[in-house]
Amino acid sequence: MSLTGCASQIGGLAPVGGDTRTGVRNAVIDVLLDKGIDVLVAPKCTEADTGYSCKGSTTDGKEIIATGSNDDDPKIVIVVGGGEPIFTGTMQGVLDAAAQATS
Amino acid sequence: MTGLSRRAFLATVAGLSAAWAIPRQVIGDALASSTGPGSGTSTLQQAIAIGPKTNGNYRTLVARSGEPHVPRADLLGAAPAGARATSRRSLLYLAHVTDVHVMDAQSPARFEPMVAQDHELWGGAFRPQDTLTTHVAAAMVSSIADLRVSQVTGAPLGAAFVTGDSADMLSSLETRWYIDVLDGVPITPNSGAVGVYEGVQAWSETYWAWHPEDPSGDWFGKYGFPRVPGMLTAAVSQEVRSPGLPAPWYSVYGNHDTLLFGTLATPAAYRAFAVGDRKYYDWTALMGDYVQTWRADVSGLGRMVQSLSTRLGIHSGSKSVTADPARKLLEQQDFMAAHFETTPKPGPVGHGFTQANLDSGQTYWSADVGPFVRAFGLDTCNQIAGPDGAVPRAQFDWLLAGLEQAAKDNRLALLFSHHNSATLENDAALATAPQDLVHAEEFIAGVLQHPNAIAWINGHTHINTINAHARSDGTGGLWEITAASCIDYPQQQQVIEIVDNRDGTLSLFTTALDHASPIGWDGDLTPVGLASLSRELSANDWVENPALRIGSALDRNCELLLPAPFDLSVITDAAVEAAQAEGRARVLAYEAGWSAS
Numbered sequence: 258m259s260l261t262g263c264a265s266q267i268g269g270l271a272p273v274g275g276d277t278r279t280g281v282r283n284a285v286i287d288v289l290l291d292k293g294i295d296v297l298v299a300p301k302c303t304e305a306d307t308g309y310s311c312k313g314s315t316t317d318g319k320e321i322i323a324t325g326s327n328d329d330d331p332k333i334v335i336v337v338g339g340g341e342p343i344f345t346g347t348m349q350g351v352l353d354a355a356a357q358a359t360s
Numbered sequence: 361m362t363g364l365s366r367r368a369f370l371a372t373v374a375g376l377s378a379a380w381a382i383p384r385q386v387i388g389d390a391l392a393s394s395t396g397p398g399s400g401t402s403t404l405q406q407a408i409a410i411g412p413k414t415n416g417n418y419r420t421l422v423a424r425s426g427e428p429h430v431p432r433a434d435l436l437g438a439a440p441a442g443a444r445a446t447s448r449r450s451l452l453y454l455a456h457v458t459d460v461h462v463m464d465a466q467s468p469a470r471f472e473p474m475v476a477q478d479h480e481l482w483g484g485a486f487r488p489q490d491t492l493t494t495h496v497a498a499a500m501v502s503s504i505a506d507l508r509v510s511q512v513t514g515a516p517l518g519a520a521f522v523t524g525d526s527a528d529m530l531s532s533l534e535t536r537w538y539i540d541v542l543d544g545v546p547i548t549p550n551s552g553a554v555g556v557y558e559g560v561q562a563w564s565e566t567y568w569a570w571h572p573e574d575p576s577g578d579w580f581g582k583y584g585f586p587r588v589p590g591m592l593t594a595a596v597s598q599e600v601r602s603p604g605l606p607a608p609w610y611s612v613y614g615n616h617d618t619l620l621f622g623t624l625a626t627p628a629a630y631r632a633f634a635v636g637d638r639k640y641y642d643w644t645a646l647m648g649d650y651v652q653t654w655r656a657d658v659s660g661l662g663r664m665v666q667s668l669s670t671r672l673g674i675h676s677g678s679k680s681v682t683a684d685p686a687r688k689l690l691e692q693q694d695f696m697a698a699h700f701e702t703t704p705k706p707g708p709v710g711h712g713f714t715q716a717n718l719d720s721g722q723t724y725w726s727a728d729v730g731p732f733v734r735a736f737g738l739d740t741c742n743q744i745a746g747p748d749g750a751v752p753r754a755q756f757d758w759l760l761a762g763l764e765q766a767a768k769d770n771r772l773a774l775l776f777s778h779h780n781s782a783t784l785e786n787d788a789a790l791a792t793a794p795q796d797l798v799h800a801e802e803f804i805a806g807v808l809q810h811p812n813a814i815a816w817i818n819g820h821t822h823i824n825t826i827n828a829h830a831r832s833d834g835t836g837g838l839w840e841i842t843a844a845s846c847i848d849y850p851q852q853q854q855v856i857e858i859v860d861n862r863d864g865t866l867s868l869f870t871t872a873l874d875h876a877s878p879i880g881w882d883g884d885l886t887p888v889g890l891a892s893l894s895r896e897l898s899a900n901d902w903v904e905n906p907a908l909r910i911g912s913a914l915d916r917n918c919e920l921l922l923p924a925p926f927d928l929s930v931i932t933d934a935a936v937e938a939a940q941a942e943g944r945a946r947v948l949a950y951e952a953g954w955s956a957s
C-alpha cells in the first residue's frame with residue numbers, strides 16, 4: 258500500500274492544538290480589549306519567515322497593526338491608528354496573564 | 361404568548377399535553393408565565409483562572425468574575441444598533457459539545473508508552489486525567505442541563521450538537537459510554553477486571569506516566585503533581601450518573617472516531633491487541649508490534665511471525681492484563697450504528713444518522729432542527745491517515761445543493777463538522793484510489809455563496825476560537841465557531857443562541873460552559889470530585905499551552921452579529937411562540953424524568 262499526501266503525517270501526530278500564530282492572534286486581541294479598544298474587525302494573523310503580521314480595525318475606523326517576532330515566544334508590538342506602539346511584550350506573558358489569577 | 365390567539369393557545373396546550381403526557385394545567389401555566397432569562401451558572405456569572413503554584417510547578421484553579429457577552433460586528437462593517445436588545449426573539453438555542461475524548465484508559469490498544477519516545481509529538485497518547493473522562497462528560501451534561509433555559513432570552517434548549525472525537529481510541533466501549541452519558545444512562549467506566557485498575561498509571565516501569573498512588577518516581581511527580589491515593593480505584597469502580605441532555609442531540613464523526621489514535625489506519629491484526637491480555641509499557645515494543653501487525657496484514661511471512669510471537673509468548677515490554685471482548689475496536693460504520701442504540705428520549709434515534717446512512721454508508725446528514733433552522737452534519741475526516749481533514753467533492757456538492765434548497769425553504773443553515781478552517785488540508789489518499797478533496801479556501805468560498813449559512817460550528821483544535829469569514833461584497837458572511845474540549849484545559853463547551861434582532865440583523869450569542877464540578881478540588885473522589893480533579897490536572901500540561909486553549913476574549917462569550925440573510929418577518933411571532941411552546945413542554949417532560957412521555 259502506498260500513500261499520497263502523507264509527508265506530514267508524522268508531524269501530524271503532534272497533539273492537535275494551536276500554533277504560535279494562534280497564540281499571537283489571541284494575545285493581540287486580549288491586549289486590545291484590556292486597553293478598552295473597541296474592535297470592529299478582529300485581527301487576523303499571517304506567518305512568514307520573518308515572523309507574524311496581524312491586521313484588524315476599530316469601530317472608529319482606525320487600523321490595528323501588530324507584529325510578532327520569529328521566536329517560540331514572539332515579542333509582540335501593537336500599533337493602533339499609526340503612531341507609537343500601544344503595547345510591546347511577549348506573547349506568552351499576555352496569554353498567561355489572561356489565563357491566570359491576578360492575585 | 362402574544363403571537364397566539366386564545367384559540368390557538370388552547371389548541372397548543374391541548375396538543376402538547378397529549379404529546380408529552382403532561383397535565384394541561386401544568387403546560388398552560390408554564391406557557392402563560394413570562395419567559396425571563398434562565399437561572400443556572402455559566403461563565404457569564406463565574407469563570408475559572410489558573411491559580412498560583414502550590415507544589416513545585418503545579419498549580420490549582422481558582423474562581424474569578426464572569427465575562428459578559430462582547431459584541432462582534434466583523435460581518436456588519438459598523439457598530440451594531442443599540443436598540444437591538446429591546447424586541448429580539450430567539451429562533452434557536454442550542455448546546456455545542458465537542459472533543460469529549462471518552463477513554464477506556466485500561467485498553468491494551470492505547471499508545472501511552474509513546475510519550476517516552478517524544479512527549480511533545482505523542483502528548484495525546486497519555487494525559488494524567490485519562491481515567492476521568494466519563495466523569496467530566498457527565499459533569500458537562502449537568503452544566504448543559506442547568507442551562508436548559510437561555511440566560512439571554514429565556515428560550516428553551518432546542519438541540520445539542522456533538523462535533524466529533526467523542527471516543528478517543530476507536531473503541532466500541534468508549535463510544536457506548538459517550539452515548540450513554542449524553543442519554544443519562546448510568547455507566548461504570550471500567551473494563552477488564554471488575555473494580556480493579558490495570559494500567560500504566562500503576563506500574564513501576566512507566567516513569568513517563570503520573571502515578572497517583574506515589575508520583576515520586578515519575579515525570580509528573582517531579583513537576584509537582586500531587587499524590588492522590590485511591591484515585592484509580594475510585595475512577596473505575598464507581599457508577600457515573602449524568603442527568604442526560606434535555607434536548608435532541610445530533611452527532612458527527614471526528615478523526616478519533618475514524619482512525620486509531622485519530623491518525624493511523626488499523627491493521628486487522630492490531631484489533632486483536634484491543635481485546636487481548638497484554639498491555640504495553642515500553643514504546644519500542646509497542647511500535648515494533650504495531651509495525652508487525654501491518655506486516656501481518658500484507659504478507660504471509662508477516663502473519664507467520666505475528667502468530668509465532670503470540671504462541672511463544674514473546675511479549676517483551678508489556679504486562680498481563682485481564683482481557684475484555686467489550687474493548688473491540690470499531691469498524692468505520694460502527695460509529696454510526698451505535699447511535700441507533702439509544703434511549704427514545706431525548707432522541708432522535710440515530711442522532712442525525714438515519715437508516716439511509718446505514719444502508720448507503722454515507723456518513724453525513726441534514727436535519728431540520730425546529731421550524732427555522734436546517735443543520736448539516738458533515739464528515740470531514742480522512743479515512744486513510746492523519747488527524748486533519750478535508751471535504752470529499754461529492755459531499756461538498758451535496759452540501760451546496762442542500763444550502764440552496766434550505767434558502768428556498770426560508771431556513772437558516774448551520775454547518776457542523778469536526779475539523780475547522782485551519783485543519784482542512786489533509787490530502788492523504790491511497791495511490792490506487794485518489795480522491796478529489798475540497799480544502800478550506802474553496803470550502804469557505806463555496807459556503808459564502810449561500811447567505812442563509814450563518815455559522816459553521818466545529819472543534820478538533822481544542823481551542824476556543826471564533827473567526828469571521830466575510831463576503832467580499834460587504835453583505836455579511838459566515839461565523840466560524842470552534843469550541844475547546846472536555847479533555848484538555850479549559851475543559852469547556854458552549855451554548856449558542858440564534859436571535860432575530862428585528863432590525864435586519866441576527867445575533868449569535870456564544871457562551872462558554874465549564875463543567876458542573878467544584879473549581880477548587882478538595883480531595884473528593886466521588887464522580888463530581890474526579891471531574892474537578894481532571895480540570896485541575898489538565899491545567900498543568902507543561903507540553904501543551906493551557907493558556908492558549910482558553911482563546912481570547914473574542915472567542916468565548918460573544919454576541920456575533922451579521923445581516924439577516926432574508927426578510928425574517930416571514931417567520932411569524934406565532935410560529936416562534938409555537939416552537940418555544942414545544943421546547944418548554946419538552947423541558948417539563950425532561951424535568952419529570954421523561955417518565956410519562
